[in-house]
Amino acid sequence: MPSHLSADRPAAQPHAHGPVDALVSQARRLKGEVDAVRRGTPADETDPRERWRRALYDLALHQLEDLGQHLAQLRDDPPPGPGPDPVAPAVPRHDRLPGRVGSAEWNLLTDEVSWSGELYRILGRDPAAPPLTLDELPSLVLDEDRPRLTSMVTGALVDARPIDGEFRVVRPGDGVRTVHMRGEPVLGADGSTTSMWAVLRDVSELRRCRRAVSETRDSLRRRRHAAARTERRLAVELQEAVLPPWPGSLRLPHAGARNLDLSAARLPPSTDAPIGGDWYDALGLSDGTTLLSAGDLTGHGVGAASGMAMLLGAVRAMAMTGTEPGPMLACLNRLLDTAVQPALSSAVCLRYRPETRSLVWAQAGHPAPLLFRGGTGRALDAPRGVLLGATSGASYGQAEELLEAGDLLLLHTDGLVPGHAGGTAVHRLLGLAPRFAGARTAQDCVRAVIREFGEGEREDNACVLVARVTA
Structure with missing residues (x-):
């Protein structure tokens, strides 16, 4: 399996930056257009329909921002050199990851742990502190989410399953943040797991926007149901009067x-x-x-x-x-x-x-x-x-x-x-x-x-x- 270099240096870099540059420009232009429409939308907090629309605009803006950052990462990283040894993958470059995205690698053969600088910020850790091992990582996670993280890591190390899930961490002075983690184990020649890499994203704002959309949609649905019940009652009363x-x-x-x-x-x-x-x-x-x-x-x-x-x-x-x-x-x-x-x-x-x-x-x-x-x-x-x-x-x-x-x-x-x-x-x-x-x-x-x-x-x-x- 590929190393986590796919997080910092894509394994398949385009030969020319032109098409990616065009995509980055399109993403930025679309984000600007959506933002302009959002700012032109009446901010009536008393109207559930307007709150729902603005929440959808916010969600779309965050998704477009993420898309632009991923495309910029794809464009800016240099082409990879010769492929790394799958048994001992090279230490990745962590200084080019876009905001709110970090990466990590845990080498099971050497016990070496490597974190990107952005991952320290995502998890609220002091950059001068050593990166946490897989055994220490759950200490940052909320108690109710630790079993989920443990299950994902165990599935990757024991059963060679990809990691794709979320958990919440408590950052000092910044409250609870939601982190999405994707990764894979790296197998050696004998089929055993030699290391595990992961890409982690702070998706707190994205989840907040989605919750806002869901809550305003539910509020709008409840108001519609209440209005329908009121209209039906009035219609029944009118019919009975006539x-x-x-x-x-x-x-x-x-x-x-x-x-x-x-x-x-x-x-x-x-x-x-x-x-x-x-x-x-x-x-x-x-x-x-x-x-x-x-x-x-x-x-x-x-x-x-x-x-x-x-x-x-x-x-x-x-x-x-x-x-x-x-x-x-x-x-x-x-x-x-x-x-x-x-x-x-x-x-x-x-x-x-x-x-x-x-x-x-x-x-x-x-x-x-x-x-x-x-x-x-x-x-x-x-x-x-x-x-x-x-x-x-x-x-x-x-x-x-x-x-x-x-x-x-x-x-x-x-x-x-x-x-x-x-x-x-x-x-x-x-x-x-x-x-x-x-x-x-x-x-x-x-x-x-x-x-x-x-x-x-x-x-x-x-x-x-x-x-x-x-x-």
Whole structure:
């Protein structure tokens, strides 16, 4: 194996200094550019993101400084002479090592120890004192790091393993420093270890910068998690304020004798996913009709919840003025088209007239209502309608359906099953027809839906509304 001359005098020196000079210049220029960017970065210690960025700049500067020093060492050392005897390697030159890098050699045949001047400074030793033997070296090391150093040295001397590890030393008047040690044993002709060389670097500042990067990254991550929790809580509170849970069947005050038995529920995601913009609504109007609606605004968090509240408020306002479902969706489309924050939404709106049991409805890219009658179910044939906010000036068709006493309507949003598999959700909902037929109330039907979908893995929010035509 090569002697530690590779630390002070490279074993393979380039024939010309030109390429190395160019690399040194590039390293210095890059360091200057990074330093200029760092100095131009706002030093806002209250902002975790800014602290993280400055810590990364500091780390990059230290690494570039190390790179420049290593390249300068490669450039400045003279070409080696004839190769040394592997049994008795020559004493290295120690006066050309760059700052914070030192070298040492321990000759096991002669008990001679050789340290570079920089190594004395790294380890905080008096240059006039003799260099420490391998047995004495652990005396400089912190107690908890001594077993690591002993293991590295033993592995090199006994098993001829390279050394590559770190330990901490206590320097008088300078506190604890972190030292990185790399070395190899030198084998004699008979395969036995004759000496060991090592290069040691003071990496304290580099490790400090890395710790700063890690700590600021962790702080930033904690703040992001806290902000996400706060946003989710606000979104949940906003959603609950707009869509209060129905503990039982809801009877609308303005409905006539042929009333609707209504119940609805929100199904939260099975993970900590942010709250989405799903909604449901039932509004009894002064003319005796009932407006039913459901929708899903794109996005998550407070923005989606507030956008959902805006749409739902617009739906209720237009319903009270007598606007029919098709024109209502056209107005909602214009509302989203002119919004400051672009968004898309699906929606379905139904107006039920109890005196004729007629249902007029329209949809905007939303799953069609499901009609259950006589123990079977089907999806209503959907009129034309694109997603709200997708196309300016879109118009929306209407369809009419005559209901019978005992019929059951079910509205739902995507998200009941993973991946927004609407076809799968509809198939499973239609499979609940026998249970719906045996249910006494709309609330019983909602409970059946929750039992079917509420316990599985779900990545998004979902809403379900059931309206049952009473006799």
